[in-house]
Amino acid sequence: MTKDIKKVLDSIQSEIEGRAEYDIKEMLQSSSAYIRSKAVKELATSDISVNRDQIESYLEDPSYSVRKAAVELLGKRGVDDELLISMLDDPNETVRATSVKYITELGLLDEELIDRISEDPSGKVRKALVEGLIDQGAEQKELKTFENDPSNDIREILKVYSGQISLDEAELLQLPKKLQKIAFASVIKARDSKALKILMEKIKVFNTPSLKAIAIEFLGTFPEELAKDALMGFVKSDDKTVALAAVKAYGKAFGYGSELLPFAESFVQDPDEEKRIVGAQILKKLMEPSTVELLRENLNDPSDKVRSVIIEALGNMLDYSLEEIVDRSLTSTSTRLKKAALRATKKLKLTSVEDRVVHILGSIKEENSLRILAVSVAGYLKYESAIPQLIRIVQTPEISGKLRLAAARALARVSPRQLLELFGVS
Numbered sequence: 380m381t382k383d384i385k386k387v388l389d390s391i392q393s394e395i396e397g398r399a400e401y402d403i404k405e406m407l408q409s410s411s412a413y414i415r416s417k418a419v420k421e422l423a424t425s426d427i428s429v430n431r432d433q434i435e436s437y438l439e440d441p442s443y444s445v446r447k448a449a450v451e452l453l454g455k456r457g458v459d460d461e462l463l464i465s466m467l468d469d470p471n472e473t474v475r476a477t478s479v480k481y482i483t484e485l486g487l488l489d490e491e492l493i494d495r496i497s498e499d500p501s502g503k504v505r506k507a508l509v510e511g512l513i514d515q516g517a518e519q520k521e522l523k524t525f526e527n528d529p530s531n532d533i534r535e536i537l538k539v540y541s542g543q544i545s546l547d548e549a550e551l552l553q554l555p556k557k558l559q560k561i562a563f564a565s566v567i568k569a570r571d572s573k574a575l576k577i578l579m580e581k582i583k584v585f586n587t588p589s590l591k592a593i594a595i596e597f598l599g600t601f602p603e604e605l606a607k608d609a610l611m612g613f614v615k616s617d618d619k620t621v622a623l624a625a626v627k628a629y630g631k632a633f634g635y636g637s638e639l640l641p642f643a644e645s646f647v648q649d650p651d652e653e654k655r656i657v658g659a660q661i662l663k664k665l666m667e668p669s670t671v672e673l674l675r676e677n678l679n680d681p682s683d684k685v686r687s688v689i690i691e692a693l694g695n696m697l698d699y700s701l702e703e704i705v706d707r708s709l710t711s712t713s714t715r716l717k718k719a720a721l722r723a724t725k726k727l728k729l730t731s732v733e734d735r736v737v738h739i740l741g742s743i744k745e746e747n748s749l750r751i752l753a754v755s756v757a758g759y760l761k762y763e764s765a766i767p768q769l770i771r772i773v774q775t776p777e778i779s780g781k782l783r784l785a786a787a788r789a790l791a792r793v794s795p796r797q798l799l800e801l802f803g804v805s
Contacts, residue, residue: 384791387802391773391787395780400427412442419448423455431459438462443471450474454481464492472501479504483511493524502530509533513540513561542566546581551590559590563597570601575609582613588620595621599628607633614642622646623657635664644670647677647685655685663692671698678704683711687719694723702729709735714749721749725756733762740786741768751785758789766794773801 403425406418419437422429429452437449446469453463454477464487466478479496482488488511496508509525519541525533538544539558542565544551551559567574575598582594595613598606610632613625626642639661646658659677662670674689675698690708693701701723708720709732717739724732739745740753754772757765772778772786790798 383799383804384795387798387804388784388787388791390802391784394776395784396426398776399425399780403427407437412440412444415440415442416444416448419445419452423448423452429456429458431462434459434462438466443469443474446471446474447477450477450481454485457485460485460487463487467492467496467499472503475499475501475504476507479507480511483508483515488512493521497524502528502532506530506533506536509536536561540565542568546577548585548587548590552587556589556593559593560597563594564600567597570605572605575601575605579609582621591618591620592624595624596628599632603633611638614639619651619654623653626657626661630661635661637665637667640665640667640670644673647673652682652685655680655682656688659685659688659692663688663695666692666696668696671696674698675700683713683716687713687715690716690719690723694719694726697727699727701727702731705729706732706735709739714746717745717749718752721752721756725759728760730760730762733757733760733764737762737765737768740765741771747779747782751782754782754785754789758785758792761793763793766790766797769793770797770801773798 403418403421406414406421409415409418434449434453437452438446440446440449446466450463450466453459453466463478463481463485467475467482469475469478482492493508493512497505499505505525505528509522512521513536522537522540525537528534528537535554536558539554539562544562544566546562546566551562554562563578567578578594578598582591582598585591585594595610598609598613600606601609607629610625610629613621614629616622616625622642626639626646629639643658643661643665646654647662649655649658655677659674662674671693674693677689678686678693680686680689686708690701690704694705705720705723705727708716709724711717711720720732721736721739723729724736736753736756740750740757742750745753754765754769756762757769769786769790773783773790775783787798
């Protein structure tokens, strides 16, 4: 039976892929450039095979948006370097700039190409090259060609990258966020105690929350012996922006260890919603048994974002007192809460909420992602009352392919015989 089930599931998968391929082909024939470009974008992220002739036809489309999407397809799949480079001759600067982006990312740049792109009449294209080189960690001498570029944007990027800028708040605020981040790394090249002192002073005097957050994120790149205590000090700050940025930087650099427990406990009881969310997320990561009561106390939080994290946290800790809350959350108008409740249902292996789960998976009013999750839960817990709905989903070609396949897999677990009968396998 196992082999037969696999054959059925494979046939459903093939049918879904065939339907998706047909739909994309139909879209490519549309008179709307928007629809054609959308089709090419979908191709880029699909497993549908595309030959060179097809790609060339997309690259010759009269609409620049379709050609741009085709360049992205080439870049994401990495299938034809020659074709990608040829798009540097496209008449549209956006298409050429997109080509430069992927040429750089794929490591196709050589001196000849750099010289060729640096002579492009479009500042947008040259800027894409400069940004790509910087992202690849180019040395100053590699960027010397662009020192006298007529583009103000390019000269500003080079000024920041070379560290010819102060960390003055007013000056930093004139820059886009990406350049603000580069500015810190360019000006503070060392990662020693002296550099740490400079950075700490800047964090204290900045008034702009976003700049404080960027500076603290940069602090996380310092050696552990310097950054750990400094970040922990900022976690204690009364300034919400500073405290949250420090927690995130600390977690990213050193992991979410038990040393963050007292701060998470404090955050989850804070009047500020964002702090409560972060506090709940840390408690969820830590899975510390001593926090169960605190989490339970916050199940009535006014924010569904906070409640959803807490429900998942308690579900992960197998707290069966959660059952009533899960039941209530499955009827909520909040998709976020319903998803959290479904995950908790699966963790706790609840059978008492079967009717709620089946209602969600069968409701066309619900988001596909929510229905797929409900289908997964029904299959995992072998909810027999879900069988009619699962069969209906599998038999409806118009339904989302992902949902149909999920329903078929769930049915294979709940009632494999009925799945086989659906496809005439005895």
